Amino acid sequence: MSGGLWMPAGARSDTLPTIPRQRTPSWAEPDPVDxxxxxxDDFVAAAVHPDEIAALLESDGLSDDQIRERYGVKNSFALAEVLYDRVPRRYPEPRDPAPDPWRTSLLGCLLRGVVFALPGFGYVLGAPLLAGPRGDFGLPxxxxPLLAAxxxxxxxxxxxxxxxxxxxxxxDKPAARRTLLLGAPTGALLGTLTALACAGTATPAAVLFAAGQSCYLAAATALLVLSRERALLAALIPLTAGALLALVHPIPETARIVLLAGSLLAxxxxxxxxLVGGTPPARASAPAPTVSTTPGNVALAASLPYALFGLGSGALVVYAALGDVLAGAEPSAMAAPAAVALTLSMGPAEWLLYRFRSGSLAGLRSAGTPRAFRRGTVHRLAGCLAAYLTALAALATATAALWxxxxxxxxxxxxxxxxxGVVIWTGLLLQSFGAVAGAALVCVxxxxxxxxxxxxxxxxxHTVGVAVYGAAAVAQSALVGVLIGRATTHR
Structure with missing residues (x-):
């Protein structure tokens, strides 16, 4: 505690300056900074860095001209420095636990990882549909068209x-549903057209499989955004069971097609x-929305960096999956161990990302100085990244042994x-902070x-992959290091 109950009012045990501050006479006007x-007082006392105070001042609408006129300093940052120096640091414990939007369950994240991985069994069932002579790059x-779509x-x-x-x-959940209802079918159609454009010498069955993949990606995206992982998992169980049977015993081509089509339709x-039946009816007693629900509120351009990150990271995963085939291996090796391990690792990756963000919020409340906060954040980041890479290595080893x-x-x-793995995880971390533009640029x-x-x-x-992934990992790690060192980033 800063000062005990036995001390005189206003006294401090360790914060009195060497030269006592000159007191303002009772007849003088009060200091506006005081x-x-x-x-x-409460906010400034708990601030880890003056930039937090500057952000609060700017959010209150104080312009630099107003600050110069009222407080005699040049801008919000200078005023924040004065306030930071004038108010002693203290970090009172809140009566109730502070809200933590990053707290999540490990089981839920692992479930999402499994849901991401199960569609891979569709390629096991569809392998005969993709067979054919090798093209220019050694690919069937x-x-x-499948990879292009x-x-x-x-x-x-x-x-x-x-x-x-x-x-x-x-x-605005209805607006989210409308966005998905329009965007998902459009994406499925454009993905099908992409497969047709890249068909080349592929058979009609292969193009049809690629079209089905586009439809699945669109429908699964809608379910995942609306947190319907369990329903998606249930729809994939028949496909998974059929693929596991196909790995140990041949099954007729008709059965493969039925399983693929049935899961897709489900x-x-x-x-x-x-999307259609889940929208609740409008009620007259419902409160008015706090924002306008016109489409202009969500700029299309804001989603472009996220799309480019999906393109760049997806291409990197494809190259990792195709490395052995491009090196001359059989086409059956192209899905393992890299792509399967990376897909399964998305569950632990998501949980560790949430754990890092949650720990950073706790660090804001416990760290006494910007340096202490920065040091704790770096240690937390290193621990989460090491845990993810350990899980990824274990999954890759197991996949290589079983596939x-x-x-x-x-x-x-x-x-x-x-x-x-470093590139993917740090990219997801940057995306969680809204700093996806740098990650998208590096991945592309x-x-x-x-x-x-x-x-x-x-x-x-594989040698080229190590060089490229290494350079990308260094670049994104540098971006993360710059970003997470600022306390205001985590607010």
Missing amino acids: ELAARL AGTV ALFGWTWNQGLSHRAYTWLGLA VAALALRE PHTPTLDGVRLAGLLLL LAALAQTLALLTHTGAP
Whole structure:
């Protein structure tokens, strides 16, 4: 405690200056800075850095001209410095626990990771539909439209998700549903057209499979944004069971098609019911919304960086999945261990990201100085990233051991996968802070570098991957380091 009950009023045990401050005579006008300090006492006393006080002053609408006229300093930052120096630091414990929007359950995150991974069994059932002669890059012809449609779907649906989540953040769930109801079918149609444009020598069955993939991505995006993971999981159970049976015993092609079509129809029906039938009827007694629900409130351009991040990160994952095939392995090896491990790791990644953000909020309340807060945040970041990479390595090792026809997970492959894990996790962290533009730029440039290396036949795919992922990991880690060191970032 700063001062005990036995001390005279106003005395402080360790904060008195060497030279006592000159007291204002009773007949003089009160100091406006003292009045402001008294009014903002609790907030200023708990501030970790003057920038927090400056942000509060600006949010109150104080302009620099007003600050110069009223308080005699040049701007909000100078006034924040004065207030920070004038009010002693203290961090009173709140009566009730402070709200923590980043607290989440591990089970829920793991469930989402499983839901992300289960659609991969669709490729096991659809493998005969994708068979065909190898093309220019050593890929079966049927995989080209599939990958093109997947990249488009990841790009479109990442931007669509951001737009829908923005409406949800504005407490306008009907607007989020309308956004998904319009955007999801449009994305499915454009993804199908992308597959047709890239069909080349692929069979009609392969193009139809790619179209089905586009429809699934659109419907699943709507369900995930609206937190319907359990319904999506239930719809994927028959497909998963059929794929597991196909791994140990051949099943007829008709059964494969029925399982694929049935799961797709089930997911699409669930999404349609949620988007059309899930909107509650308007009630006259409902309170008026705090924001206008016109589409102009959510700028389309704001979703573009998120879409580009989906494109760049998706392309990097595709290159990781195709590394062995591009190096001459059998096409059956292209899904493991990298892509499967990365997909399964999204559950632990999400939970650790939430854990880091939650811990940072706690650090704001407990750290006494900006340096202490910065040091604690860096340690917390290193711990969460290390935990994620450990989980990713374990999943990759298990996948490589269980997946048939998979090359050995040697040091180069594992290093590339872990560096890619750093890129993905730090990119998601930057996205959670709204600083997705830097992550999108890094990922897109890295994907372009790998594409250029492939087109010019520069180096072995895995060696190129280690170099590209390493450079991207360093760049994004630097962006994260700059961002998380500021206390105002975590408010």
